[in-house]
Amino acid sequence: MARGGQHKTSDDGAERKCIVTGEVQPKTGLIRFVIGPDGAVYPDILGKLPGRGMYVTADRTVLEDARKGQFSRSAKQAVSVPDGLVDEVERQLARRVVDLIAMARKAGRAVCGFEKVKGWLAGGERVRVLLQASDGSTRGKAKLWTPEGARYFGCLTAQELGLAFGRGSVIHGALSTGGLGNRVVEEASKLAGLRGIDGRENDDDGGKAALGKERS
Structure with missing residues (x-):
């Protein structure tokens, strides 16, 4: 890589x-x-x-x-x-990622909020990107996981994710597979590199374990 x-x-x-x-x-x-x-x-x-x-x-x-x-x-x-x-490069890149996520949301290919994202992950929705705010609660974020073959990004703030979803702030978001998801991966990868925040290919088992515990 x-x-x-x-x-x-x-x-x-x-x-x-x-x-x-x-x-x-x-x-x-x-x-x-x-x-x-x-x-x-x-x-x-x-x-x-x-x-x-x-x-x-x-x-x-x-x-x-x-x-x-x-x-x-x-x-x-x-x-x-x-x-x-x-x-300025960082500002423009962040704006580009936000705009692409907003496009995915308007096309019905993105959701936000812990419960909706968890529902996509648990319900078999083909998730391409899991997004979590860089300034969100570590404990809360650990309860979600990155599906195999998907990408994780934590390079946007809660306010930036909020702009993408038309809200004041957002901690958890997900994009389905498709062209827009792939474009978000490309641009968010660059933003993550610029901000020094690595994207995780796959989460560990902590999120799955937490979800299983909640179900029991």
């Missing part, structure tokens, strides 16, 4: 080299940047801005290193790097 939480494979197979580490990896684990007409560096979270792209691993330390002259070396010209560039 590459830094940024991404596997070494991707659906389209497109790979790029990180301008800092020199590591070649799927584009899904990298942040794209372009140089604007004003000579400044801009993050291209959606990958649609015109111009030659420069790719950096979705890791805060690597992104900070890129600010120290690597963008200029890669672009072969003097460029200006805005103050707070890394924080």
